[in-house]
Amino acid sequence: MTATDAVVIGSGPNGLVAANLLVDAGWSVVVLEEQGRPGGAVSSDDAVAPGHVHDTFSSFYPLAAASPTIRGLHLEEHGLEWSHAPSVLGHSFGDGRWGVLHRDRAATASGLEQDAPGDGEAWLALCETWDRVGDDVLRGLLSPFPPVRGGVGLARQVLRPGGLELLREMTMPARSLTERLFRGESARMLVAGNAGHADIGLESPGSAAMGLLLALLGQSVGFPVPRGGAGRLAAAMVSRLEAKGGELCLGERAEGVRVEGGRAVAVRTASREIRARRAVLADVSAPALYGGLVPWDALPTRLRHRMARFEWDPSTVKVDWALDGPVPWEGPPAAGPGTVHVADSMDEMTLTGGQVAAGLVPDKPFLLVGQMGVADATRVPAGGEALWAYTHVPQRVRGDAAAGRSGVREVRGTWGEGDLDAMAERIEQRIEDRAPGFRDRITARRVLGPRELEARDRNLVGGAINGGTAGLQQQLVFRPVAGSGRAETPVKGLYLASASAHPGGGVHGACGANAARAALWHHTIQLPWRRT
Numbered sequence: 001m002t003a004t005d006a007v008v009i010g011s012g013p014n015g016l017v018a019a020n021l022l023v024d025a026g027w028s029v030v031v032l033e034e035q036g037r038p039g040g041a042v043s044s045d046d047a048v049a050p051g052h053v054h055d056t057f058s059s060f061y062p063l064a065a066a067s068p069t070i071r072g073l074h075l076e077e078h079g080l081e082w083s084h085a086p087s088v089l090g091h092s093f094g095d096g097r098w099g100v101l102h103r104d105r106a107a108t109a110s111g112l113e114q115d116a117p118g119d120g121e122a123w124l125a126l127c128e129t130w131d132r133v134g135d136d137v138l139r140g141l142l143s144p145f146p147p148v149r150g151g152v153g154l155a156r157q158v159l160r161p162g163g164l165e166l167l168r169e170m171t172m173p174a175r176s177l178t179e180r181l182f183r184g185e186s187a188r189m190l191v192a193g194n195a196g197h198a199d200i201g202l203e204s205p206g207s208a209a210m211g212l213l214l215a216l217l218g219q220s221v222g223f224p225v226p227r228g229g230a231g232r233l234a235a236a237m238v239s240r241l242e243a244k245g246g247e248l249c250l251g252e253r254a255e256g257v258r259v260e261g262g263r264a265v266a267v268r269t270a271s272r273e274i275r276a277r278r279a280v281l282a283d284v285s286a287p288a289l290y291g292g293l294v295p296w297d298a299l300p301t302r303l304r305h306r307m308a309r310f311e312w313d314p315s316t317v318k319v320d321w322a323l324d325g326p327v328p329w330e331g332p333p334a335a336g337p338g339t340v341h342v343a344d345s346m347d348e349m350t351l352t353g354g355q356v357a358a359g360l361v362p363d364k365p366f367l368l369v370g371q372m373g374v375a376d377a378t379r380v381p382a383g384g385e386a387l388w389a390y391t392h393v394p395q396r397v398r399g400d401a402a403a404g405r406s407g408v409r410e411v412r413g414t415w416g417e418g419d420l421d422a423m424a425e426r427i428e429q430r431i432e433d434r435a436p437g438f439r440d441r442i443t444a445r446r447v448l449g450p451r452e453l454e455a456r457d458r459n460l461v462g463g464a465i466n467g468g469t470a471g472l473q474q475q476l477v478f479r480p481v482a483g484s485g486r487a488e489t490p491v492k493g494l495y496l497a498s499a500s501a502h503p504g505g506g507v508h509g510a511c512g513a514n515a516a517r518a519a520l521w522h523h524t525i526q527l528p529w530r531r532t
């Protein structure tokens with residue numbers, strides 16, 4: 001039997017961050033990855049069209065660029081190079097107007113001021129508050145909950161002008177917050193569109209958190225992408241891990257965790273059992289760990305009851321296109337944005353979110369769009385574009401909000417080829433409406449529905465991208481179930497290291513870092529004669 005200090009199950013960003021921190025502490029580490037490539041939802045490929053590099057899943061990494069843990073890995077020494085689009089983010093309105101987040105806050109403010117007098121000043125005031133408390137807010141959010149070190153800094157900072165107010169604003173519904181802060185639609189939608197990255201309705205408490213966080217990170221660190229493709233970020237983490245003696249085993253799925261005397265002692269794959277002398281860190285979804293890799297009879301009954309209430313986030317349909325020219329947006333911003341949000345108005349976003357919550361495929365889907373050639377010219381042939389757009393659809397479809405509308409193909413929610421084509425056409429039409437001639441530039445297309453996403457990464461259950469809902473009822477000490485908030489599990493030596501753990505989805509590595517630090521801490525405080 002192979003033996004190692006720690007086995008990490010899954011090589012998503014959280015698994016790779018965890019493995020890197022453990023090798024830094026001198027542990028021997030084996031990472032098991034089911035797929036034939038590392039990185040989980042941080043991966044790129046050229047399967048859509050030769051010469052076009054598409055990010056298969058995630059693309060923009062403000063959270064990674066700001067994460068103290070990922071920065072501390074110094075991945076630039078392992079080949080990572082960040083690239084930025086001329087502007088960070090554009091919100092495209094139905095009537096051809098744009099709201100633009102520039103790298104330079106004065107430029108952002110000047111555009112917002114033109115849209116609605118007073119909004120530029122309000123934006124700059126928000127940025128100044130972030131300058132004072134942003135680092136501590138971020139550290140607090142990314143630490144185990146309740147935070148201790150970040151929390152102390154945060155407590156000190158919030159006493160400064162604006163700090164406490166910013167925290168209160170993050171707990172608000174995105175709609176009430178943006179309507180109070182700003183007068184114009186551009187500024188409101190820059191924040192509300194970012195809130196749309198999580199699955200909390202714009203009228204629900206807590207939705208402002210993601211909106212403010214991403215908008216203010218966009219302003220402070222940008223929305224960078226790895227030069228050459230998202231896979232380069234994963235490759236840099238693997239290169240660092242291997243340079244320090246860690247081992248990555250691709251194409252090897254963990255099938256079970258052996259628990260003896262209440263402690264995780266080994267991980268089983270189809271062909272072998274690997275003994276874990278110190279810890280097992282699971283970068284898998286909470287439902288795949290509890291009652292899956294670890295059988296229910298090795299877990300407390302109360303966990304089983306709590307897991308019965310675990311909620312997934314909505315499903316996703318993503319379309320990748322190769323284009324032979326840029327997207328012909330009407331009245332495009334002078335500085336091209338890497339990320340584009342497509343929604344006519346906040347009201348439309350509210351209705352779309354309501355449709356998804358009610359089990360309806362939205363008739364006017366809110367689109368998150370990535371112009372990867374704008375963000376990184378090395379990914380496309382000269383003059384071409386590697387574009388993607390994704391949108392959320394219900395996990396269980398009860399109907400189509402566009403059913404019966406003339407000229408619109410109905411989506412039934414079975415997500416076979418017909419549904420994927422119909423959904424892709426609906427998404428294309430939204431872009432075509434704002435960019436006449438867009439369709440003529442498409443040279444190749446790939447549609448990834450719920451099944452295709454899950455087949456490429458089993459953590460994306462039913463196309464859920466965040467390891468479980470980001471709703472307040474499943475955050476902080478309620479993530480993944482009430483009484484959590486930290487990476488420890490009821491099994492000694494076993495840690496939940498994936499986005500199902502606090503603080504949830506996004507490429508920040510915090511779930512993996514929290515798990516690695518918990519494992520190191522528990523091992524250190526063991527009495528020496530109990531160490532193996």
Ligand SMILES: Cc1cc2nc3c(=O)[nH]c(=O)nc-3n(C[C@H](O)[C@H](O)[C@H](O)COP(=O)(O)OP(=O)(O)OC[C@H]3O[C@@H](n4cnc5c(N)ncnc54)[C@H](O)[C@@H]3O)c2cc1C
Pocket residue numbers: 009010011012013014015032033034035038039040041042056057058059060061062063064252253254255283284316318390453456457458459460464465466467497498499500504505506507508511
């Ligand atoms: C379409 C899409 C777009 C996104 N866009 C962004 C974005 O732009 N920016 C951002 O910050 N975040 C984005 N996200 C979210 C982000 O990618 C995830 O939150 C993040 O990847 C979660 O990391 P993880 O390590 O927890 O899990 P994952 O990245 O899902 O990795 C889990 C890994 O574990 C492996 N695995 C699972 N079970 C086993 C097993 N039993 N044995 C062996 N291996 C196993 C899987 O194969 C996978 O490689 C996006 C996600 C998706 C799907």
